[in-house]
Amino acid sequence: MNLFADALNWILDPANYVGPGGIPVRLVEHLGFTVVAVSLAALIAVPFGFLIGHTGRGRGLAVATSGGLRAIPTLGLLTLVALWVGIGLGAPYVALTILAIPPILAGAYTGFEAIDRTVIDSARSVGMSEAQIMRTVEVPLGLPLLIAGIRSATLQVVATATLAAYVADFGLGRFLFAGLKTRDYAEMLGGSILVILLAVLLEGIFTGVQRLVVPKGVAAARPSVDRGRSARPASGMDPAITKGTH
């Protein structure tokens, strides 16, 4: 408890809010890093996920690849890439983008797959082109699950981004590594608490966004949701991804 109080004191100490190594700078670095890594991952994963979801092809490959990517220990990957590209932010960006790809990919294609086939069939049979089906039917109806995937990716990245400080003078992880070195456990715990607060904040934002992106008229129309409106995850999905899509 004493340590916890010390950590709070550390967080509240105005001295820790100034200079290039202060809490505000580290927070912004951390958040910015998370946003960039998740965006990069989305840029890669979303088109592939949409394509897999639309064509129904390549799913096995995606699952295998995602599984493989998930199995890579991030710290090991980070070290490996750092040895290759050198000290700095390059390695953490690579490692954490790779970390963020599987949940986003899964969110993108399961979002499409969860759509009632008769809806897509009817869109096609009234004369929508494949591009129109994707744009006006699959993307809006699949968006909630995609956002859920991005949410899951963001949480993983924001937590794991502390590792960026392992190879760069960067982010909230700095407090953990610095505290570890100097045995300043208040600083370590304070840094961890800040990471948690940031994660909670992002969770809050995503909860709001997820509500916004559920298309009107859909809540009761989705077959998978229609029956058990409880938190029954869609098949093959990480429960974390489906959570909160109501």
Add this chain to the structure above:
Amino acid sequence: MIEFRSVSKQFPDGTLAVDDFSLTLPSHQTTVLVGSSGSGKTTLLRMINRMVDPSSGTIEIDGADIAALEPVQLRRSIGYVMQNSGLLPHRTVIDNVATVPLLRGVPRRKARTEALSLLDTVGLDRSLAARYPNQLSGGQQQRVGVARGLAVNPNILLMDEPFGAVDPIVRAELQQELIRLQSELGKTVVFVTHDIEEAFLLGDQVVILRDGGRIAQVGSPSDILAKPADDFVASFVGADRGKRALHVERRGGSDILVDTDGRLAGVLVAPSAADATPDHRAPR
């Protein structure tokens, strides 16, 4: 006019869904394809708008081979009503009806105005326009489906068991509505059902199918009822069970129609009263 010439369809898994099917579907008339489940009705219907391409044979619409037409364009010119309405759940009723006109580049305002008047056509209240499909009853959804099918003012309207999912009372209502619409619009309607009553009620031409889309008999409802081609047809239309062969018995002061099993089929009424009733065939 739609013409099937020796059309077969074998699916990649080997199922021969349609085997050497030839038929002419006259313009401005309703052709009903009727047969039991798996007889290839849906497959035949979906070959007309190229949702399914035949393995062999040709289909012509007004003399043009549809294999040469671009599927997306072809589909936009043909109305299609599906069994479970197939409405887009994230679009309002009005936007669902206006879907195809908008795809064809009709200005938004015009498309919506026309969609509203189509709601009148199919007997839906305009106040439902802003609702989402899941806020409608099954019967209302079917009506929206019909309105959507009519939205491009197509010459051809394909209907795949459109009234299968609603209760008998609503179904009867929708059937009457369709008869009224068809007398006004005169589309070339291809209607799929497994209900022989519905087939006889709606069809100018009725096609009774066996498995593999093999035609058991083609003709007007009265032809088929009067002269079933074989035992299969007779059994399908219920003639063998004596359901259609009725005789009159005098009971309690009125003439009662009774089938060969002795079950009551209806009451005999004076011809003038019968004319006033739109559906004058004996109920089951």
